[in-house]
Amino acid sequence: MSKQRRIPQHVAIIMDGNGRWAEQRGMERYEGHAAGIEPIRASARAAIRHGVGHLTLYAFSTENWGRPAAEVDALMELFCQCVIHETPDMQRQGIRIRTIGDRSRFSEKVQAHLAQAEEQTAGGDKLTLLLALNYSSRDEIVRAVRKIAGRVAAGTLAPEAIGEQTLAGALDTAGVPDPDLVIRTSGECRLSNFLLWQASYAEFYFPQVLWPDFTEEEFDRAMEEYARRDRRFGLVADK
Numbered sequence: 001m002s003k004q005r006r007i008p009q010h011v012a013i014i015m016d017g018n019g020r021w022a023e024q025r026g027m028e029r030y031e032g033h034a035a036g037i038e039p040i041r042a043s044a045r046a047a048i049r050h051g052v053g054h055l056t057l058y059a060f061s062t063e064n065w066g067r068p069a070a071e072v073d074a075l076m077e078l079f080c081q082c083v084i085h086e087t088p089d090m091q092r093q094g095i096r097i098r099t100i101g102d103r104s105r106f107s108e109k110v111q112a113h114l115a116q117a118e119e120q121t122a123g124g125d126k127l128t129l130l131l132a133l134n135y136s137s138r139d140e141i142v143r144a145v146r147k148i149a150g151r152v153a154a155g156t157l158a159p160e161a162i163g164e165q166t167l168a169g170a171l172d173t174a175g176v177p178d179p180d181l182v183i184r185t186s187g188e189c190r191l192s193n194f195l196l197w198q199a200s201y202a203e204f205y206f207p208q209v210l211w212p213d214f215t216e217e218e219f220d221r222a223m224e225e226y227a228r229r230d231r232r233f234g235l236v237a238d239k
């Protein structure tokens with residue numbers, strides 16, 4: 001296996017376990033979310049060190065709106081604080097911030113902070129950090145299909161011209177390589193509506209560690225595990 005193939009181009013992380021981390025300490029759930037910021041910094045640093053070009057972080061699902069209002073509000077405030085405080089440092093590190101998901105449901109304040117972070121970091125060429133916010137894969141696919149249907153209805157796209165690239169190009173991740181590795185912390189082994197299309201040939205890694213305890217060393221372990229995997233893509237194994 002070439003060295004090239006052993007470094008994932010794109011790592012996607014389902015940052016799970018903040019609530020349990022807080023509960024174990026007799027703390028409020030939002031304190032677990034706040035403790036989940038440092039692992040984001042650590043993951044970005046580790047990704048750059050390994051030469052991973054794209055890092056996607058699942059931060060808020062479309063389903064998460066159903067949580068108690070106090071928790072949702074605390075998360076929204078945390079997004080704003082996080083974007084305000086972290087952007088300058090990310091800019092210095094050459095990190096480009098992008099989002100996937102439907103941002104239109106967020107308050108104008110949250111949307112403005114996100115737009116500003118994207119603008120300020122647009123020149124980043126070390127790592128593209130994709131934040132999945134109000135994201136669900138089914139919602140993303142439905143929105144993509146609507147865009148494609150619009151082009152068909154307008155007569156600019158023939159149905160028989162629709163291929164995998166048409167759909168991939170209409171998703172929020174257009175232009176981003178598919179994730180090679182999907183990590184979900186906290187021991188849960190499910191995708192929870194994350195990158196269903198894009199992760200069709202990804203490797204999966206489910207460490208027990210709760211997200212607030214995730215460190216650069218944990219990221220390194222994930223890279224080591226990935227390097228041991230034999231990716232065959234339906235073919236026969238390399239000799």
Ligand code: IPE
Binds near residue numbers: 016017019060186
């Ligand atoms: C992940 O941690 C963060 C979000 C979903 C926003 P959880 O809040 O899901 O933590 P657990 O799974 O309840 O421990």
Ligand code: IPE
Binds near residue numbers: 015016059060061
């Ligand atoms: C998935 O975690 C969403 C995020 C990490 C943002 P959840 O904790 O919301 O998912 P379930 O409920 O365990 O499937």
Ligand code: MG
Binds near residue numbers: 016017018
């Ligand atoms: Mg969870």
